[in-house]
Each structure stands twice: as structure tokens, then as C-alpha cells.
Amino acid sequence: MSLKVPSSLVSVEWLYRNLADKDLVILNATLPKVAANNKAALQENQIKKAIFFDIKKTFSDVNAQFPNTVLPAKEFEVEAQKLGVNTTSCIVVYDEHGIYSSPRAWWLFKTMGFDNVAVLDGGLPAWKKAEFPTVLKEQTQKTLGDFKAKYRAHLFKDYKQVLENIQSQQQLVIDARSSARFTAEELEPRPEVKNGHIPNSKNLPFTKVLTDGHLASKSKLQTTFKEFVSKDKALIFSCGTGITACILALAATVAGYDKTSVYDGSWTEWGSLPDLPTEK
Template sequence: MMSLKINSPLVSVDWLFSNLENEHLIILDATIPKVTSKEEGIGEKHQIKNAIFFDIQAVFSDKNAPFPNTILSPKEFEEKAQELGINNNSCIVVYDDLGMYSSPRVWWLFQLMGFKNIAVLNDGFPEWKKKEYPIEKPFSHQPKRGNFRVDYQPQKVKFTEDVLKEIENDKFLIADARSKGRFYATEPEPRKGLKGGHIPNSISFPITEIIVDGKLKSAKDLKEIFKEKNPKNKDFIFSCGSGITAAVLALGAEIAGFKNHAVYDGSWTEWASTENLPIEK
């Protein structure tokens, strides 16, 4: 069977259902709890049939790093992806239980590692359940080791020293995915003791501006929104609380046709925790 090819960073639940039995398809459940949510998990966990849990926090983040959700080294990522049974000719669809929250982070991680045949499930698990497509209780997979190889793309990620350098550089536009309240420090950060405010010269671009009911807005709307935010077509640097929702903006930018974008991996948690960095409110 020929490998399944994805031409867009987004696929519908109908597309996924029609390709569910394809031998090259790998479905990743990238659900993590929302950092701003006070609710505990409600009810029993289910997943899309054949899904494999992609553990962003415990497996695909550097556990020795001082800040949450720090990217793995390319070598470690390759190793962990192979353990999930991912091959070079795999076709990956990633989703999360909230519709559109943590799944774009996984899409972005694979872009960073040079793998293109991956898409986010638009509207995620809520839409899948609504259509009554097949679900199951999670179980432990023991997949055959894959032959996935990393082709690292360093231009897709920024670190604190890069962002500090780019603040004054007119070629870049730093866009912050957190709420306006957090951006302007009129509401507290969800992480206890973290200072409020934003990176100087950055703009507020909450993900709520591009998502409706857990679904990304249309490509046409995204083009207009991103053009309005970035009329001079600068290179985007996306930031957020800890690198998760910045990837939602990266996904939106990709669909809107803005190809030059990077995610600030440490994001606000690292910026606000680092001594002597400039902060605006």
C-alpha cells in the first residue's frame, strides 16, 4: 500500500475516519490538562480507535530542564518517536480532547524535527465523538520499533538569548498567544509567583482570535487576521505561557501562508523567571 500523503496541516474527522484502517496511519492523542483550568478530568478517558498516547510532558519534554515543556534534543526525539512505532513513511494525525489546544504543539515538534507528513485533527476529539466515530478505552501499545529519522530545522525554534537579540530587530514580530489580561498583567499568571507582563515590542495575539469552539477559523479568515497582525510580512516569533499555545499560532500562520515563523520554546515562563530581562506591562 502506498504511503498516505497529507497536503494540509489540518484534516477533518471525516477524512480521518475514511482512512482509519490505512497501515501507514498513526493517530496520536496529545491531550494535556489546560494550565489555566481548575477542573479535574471529567468521566472516564476514551480515545479515537487505534490512537497512541503522545506524552508531551513526561516523555517528549526534557525532564531535567528548569522550565516546563522544554524540547528534547533531536537524538532523544528520534529515539522516543521510534519507540512509538513511527516510520519515515508514516502519516501522522494528532488530536487532543479539547479540540485545539495541545495537538498543534506536536505538529510543530515534528516540523522542527523535519517531518512534514503530519496534520492536526480540526476540532479534535469533541467532533469525533459527536459524529459517533469509533472510540475505545486507552490501552498500552507495544508497537514495533519505527525507523523515524530526524532532519532538525533549527530556524523553527528560538531561545531566550535569540529573543532578547530580536526584540530590536525590525525583521521579526514577536506575537504572544496568552490572554490580553496576562499580556498586560491585569490578571495573574496561572503559575504561582510568576511575574506578569510581556516581552518588549511584542504584540498581543490571543489564540481565541483564531479559534472558535475548539476549531481553527477558515483559511480565508486566518489569512486576513494574520495579515492584519503582520502587515509588513515580518518573520513571526510566537510565544505563550510555556510553548504550548504558541504552536496554535504557528499552525494558524502556516495555513495563512506565513512560512517564516518560529516558537520561543521557554516562552513567558522562562522570560519572566530569568533575572535582568526587560518586561513591559
């Protein structure tokens, strides 16, 4: 029987115990944080067997108008196969910040119909803190995998669906940006993007669901989300460019919410299109 993740979030201890499993695929999905020094954000070492999952250049549509746009399923399938991912693989995704960009990779695989995938709680910092071994980063020879993508369209929303939802309010939009950006007290980092937020949306900064680089406890997450919405309400998560929205998607999943989606264009798209309504 092939290795299965116990949940959408696994501990460094779980990963260490299963490190030698033939079906285990470890992906490093690190992105530099916005406004961070790129060189300072990158580590020389990695977890053994780790393969770089390039969200920006490989697993986003680089020809799209807005950053981090989801790839068409067939292109995602081809690129995942190049990383050696099989239909029988067990995928653990981590990043070098703790939890930042790794949930985006987790969400992409879920969207492509693959459920045997989890985020490493605490990422590389937690792995190092536990004194588990690391190796120098290197290019590794990979055998072509047989991964198959089965796109789940309901897990991503476009601006037209979000616009329709302003009237119907069938789903609650939750924005992962900082409170200052949500209320327009702080200007957007992209000068061409308007300030403010989507009408009727709520603000839950992604930092509120994290504790020292780890995801907050299940009970704390349940309490946090209960303040916003009941479990029977469908949720759309948004942020700046679709990265940290996936942190909220992970947190909601761990808290027991299963009617979740991510607005792929997020505020960069919404704030760039001239005819879309905004609030401050």
C-alpha cells in the same frame, strides 16, 4: 504510495476515510488545560489506533529549568521510534479539548524534519460529534519504528535570539496569552514569574483563532494576521510555556505564513530571568 496529509489540518471525515491505512499513525497529545480539573479533562475513550503522545513526561526535557522544553533531536528520535513511527508514517495528532495541545506535537515533528503530519481539526469532540467510533483506552503493543530526526533549529528560538530581536525587530513576536495577562491586569499563575510582556511584542490570544474547538476558517485567519503583519515578515510565537504558541503557529501556517518560529521558553522563561526587559 504511502498516505500523505493534504495539509497541516485534516478533518475528522478525512481521518475516518483513511483509518485502515497501514501507514497511518494517530497520536493523542492531550494535556490538561491550565487551572482545569485534571480528572475532568481526561476521556475514557479514544480514536481507534490512537497512541498517547506524552508531551510533558516523554517529549519534553524533564531536566530543563523551564516546562515543555524541546527534547534534543536524538532523544526525540528514540521516543518516536518507541511509538512505532516510521519514516513512511502519516501522522495525525489530536487532543481531547478540540485544539489545544495537539499543535505542540505537530510543531515538534515539523521541527524534527518530519512534514507528513497534521492536526485533527476539532479533535476528539469533533470525532464524537460526527458519531465516528471510539474504543476504550488501552496499552497497545507497538513495533519499533525507524523514524529519523533532522532538527530544524530555525523553528525554535531561545531568549537570547528574542532579546536581540527587540533591537533589530527583524521578526515580530506575537504572544498567545490572554489580553489580561499580556497587559499585566491579571497576575501570572506562577508567582515567581514577572507580569507583563516582551517589549515590542503584539498580543493575539490563541482563542481568537479558534471557533468551537476548531481552527477558524482560512479566510478569517488571513484577515486576523493581516491586521498584525504582512506575509513577508518573520514571526516568533510565544505564550506561557510554549504550548498555545503552537496553536498560533498552526493558524499562521494555514493562513499562508511560512516564516514562523516558536519561543521555546516563552513567558515562563522570560519572566523568570532577572535581567530581561518587560513591558506592561
